[in-house]
Amino acid sequence: MRLGVLLLLLLPLSFAAGEYAIVPVAAMFTVFIIALSHMLSQPLHNPQLEAWAKNEWKELIIAALTVGLVYSAVSIYGNTILGLTTGYPDSTSLMSGVETSFTGFQSSLMNDYADTIRVAQRLGMLTSYSYSMSGGFIMYFAQVNGPYVGISGLMQSLSVLASNISTGILVYEAMILFMHFLFNVSIQAILPIGFALRFIPFTRKIGGTLLGLAIAGIFAYPFAMALTAGIHDNVNVQHSLITADDLEKLSLHLPSFLTSLCTNDFIRIFTSLSEWGWWAIICSVFCLSHLAAYWACFAPIVGTCWVGISYNFYQATQMALMLASSSAMVAASQGMQNAIGANAGVIHDIVMNHLIIPVSSASALPTMEAVFVGGITILVARSLSGALGGELAIAGLERLI
Numbered sequence: 410m411r412l413g414v415l416l417l418l419l420l421p422l423s424f425a426a427g428e429y430a431i432v433p434v435a436a437m438f439t440v441f442i443i444a445l446s447h448m449l450s451q452p453l454h455n456p457q458l459e460a461w462a463k464n465e466w467k468e469l470i471i472a473a474l475t476v477g478l479v480y481s482a483v484s485i486y487g488n489t490i491l492g493l494t495t496g497y498p499d500s501t502s503l504m505s506g507v508e509t510s511f512t513g514f515q516s517s518l519m520n521d522y523a524d525t526i527r528v529a530q531r532l533g534m535l536t537s538y539s540y541s542m543s544g545g546f547i548m549y550f551a552q553v554n555g556p557y558v559g560i561s562g563l564m565q566s567l568s569v570l571a572s573n574i575s576t577g578i579l580v581y582e583a584m585i586l587f588m589h590f591l592f593n594v595s596i597q598a599i600l601p602i603g604f605a606l607r608f609i610p611f612t613r614k615i616g617g618t619l620l621g622l623a624i625a626g627i628f629a630y631p632f633a634m635a636l637t638a639g640i641h642d643n644v645n646v647q648h649s650l651i652t653a654d655d656l657e658k659l660s661l662h663l664p665s666f667l668t669s670l671c672t673n674d675f676i677r678i679f680t681s682l683s684e685w686g687w688w689a690i691i692c693s694v695f696c697l698s699h700l701a702a703y704w705a706c707f708a709p710i711v712g713t714c715w716v717g718i719s720y721n722f723y724q725a726t727q728m729a730l731m732l733a734s735s736s737a738m739v740a741a742s743q744g745m746q747n748a749i750g751a752n753a754g755v756i757h758d759i760v761m762n763h764l765i766i767p768v769s770s771a772s773a774l775p776t777m778e779a780v781f782v783g784g785i786t787i788l789v790a791r792s793l794s795g796a797l798g799g800e801l802a803i804a805g806l807e808r809l810i
Contacts, residue, residue, distance in 0.1 A: 439469060439608045468610065475797060476604045479620055483600065483627060496635070503631050504592070508585050510638035514775075515581045517648050521768045522574045524649040528764055529567040531659040535756070536561040563760050570765055570772065577775035584779055588634050595626030607797070617799030625790035633785040637778045646774060647767035655759050680730055687723045688715050695719070 450456070497503035535557040600623040607616030669676065682690070692714040696706035706714045794800055 436473070436608045439472075439610065442610065468613070469608070472608050472613065472616075475620075476607060479600075479624065479797075480604070483596070483624075500592070500627075500631070503635060504589065507588065507631065507634045507638055510642070511581050511585050511634070514641060515578055517646075518574050518578050518581070518771065518775075521649045521771060522571060522578070524651045524764060525567055525571050525574065525768065527656060528651060528659060528760060529564065529571070531656065532560065532564055532567065532756075532760070535659065535661060536564065557756070560756055560760075563757065563765075566765055567760075570768060573772040574768065577772045580775035580779050584634065584775075584782065588630055591626035591630055595623040599623040599626065614799055617797035618794045619799070620797050621790050621792075621794030621799050624793050625786050629789035630782065630786045633782040636785075637782055641774070641778065646771055648771050649768055650763040651759075652763075655763055658759060659756060680727075684710065684715075684720075684723060688719070691715075691719045691722075 497506055599619050603616050603619030603623055605616070606612040607620060609616070671677070688710060692707050692712060695714050696703055696712070699706045702713075704712075706712050709715075
């Protein structure tokens with residue numbers, strides 16, 4: 410029996426390099442504890458201690474066999490198992506292939522996000538646009554209208570949709586990063602620590618749990634990611650159906666006159682001046698020819714320059730600009746509805762059927778796929794942990810994944 414133990418202990422000696430150097434140290438420490446206990450049980454006449462030592466010799470053999478099988482599966486048969494279960498020849502190809510697939514899923518969601526922002530921008534302009542027309546003398550009348558205010562409710566839906574898409578993009582990025590992190594940490598840290606703790610009698614259960622977690626990180630999580638990528642590719646996942654023609658229907662085309670009025674710097678500055686600005690410009694020039702009565706002519710707002718023709722010119726110009734711009738915007742709105750047919754109902758159908766409905770389904774997939782991958786990993790980790798003598802309930806792992 411002792412010869413068998415010594416032969417089995419030769420297996421962990423192959424770990425005496427790098428991060429796995431802790432394994433033979435733990436094995437030798439366990440041999441020392443068991444041997445010391447067996448030796449002391451004779452002079453102390455303690456049959457319980459002797460029985461414990463004999464039982465631990467058996468447990469040591471089981472631990473050595475377990476460590477050897479797990480190490481062989483990881484180091485020797487790892488690529489073969491990955492190839493059979495995922496279709497990739499080795500772990501490097503698996504990581505690269507899965508990352509490429511999920512990066513493509515991210516790119517599709519980013520395109521959806523870009524279309525959502527474009528549509529939201531155009532809807533924001535349409536729903537906030539309104540015009541007013543007024544006229545009369547002594548008795549004034551006015552018409553105020555916002556033809557697309559009724560579809561402003563879609564703005565909130567677009568905001569929620571953009572938030573869901575952002576969450577989906579982050580979920581995919583987290584899944585990719587966690588795959589690399591769990592795989593590398595499992596091989597470089599969790600696995601050797603689990604081997605070491607599996608030998609020591611007092612930490613054998615923790616060691617089994619860590620081995621189950623490590624195997625799940627090396628095999629189960631990448632396998633689940635590859636399986637999810639394959640399912641995703643075979644499911645008809647719809648994304649944004651917004652076309653250039655749709656964006657054209659969501660755009661309000663203003664006439665060149667109104668565009669110049671809004672974009673020409675000189676016109677914008679001149680028309681934005683108040684009565685004081687017009688008074689300062691007009692009366693400064695006009696009253697220079699009336700030096701004898703300069704102040705009576707130039708007096709702010711009450712001088713003869715402003716009270717007469719200048720003020721009437723100011724009022725007429727402002728009224729003309731307002732009527733011209735209002736008429737142009739009304740014409741643009743009517744032209745949009747008549748020429749393109751983009752009334753409120755058409756706009757609602759475009760946004761709902763071409764963007765919100767298909768993209769909502771696509772933005773919900775990342776969370777569902779993350780739950781699917783996490784569920785497979787947890788199931789494998791718990792099963793392996795129980796089979797290797799560890800804990801069956803791994804609450805911390807479940808919260809982590």
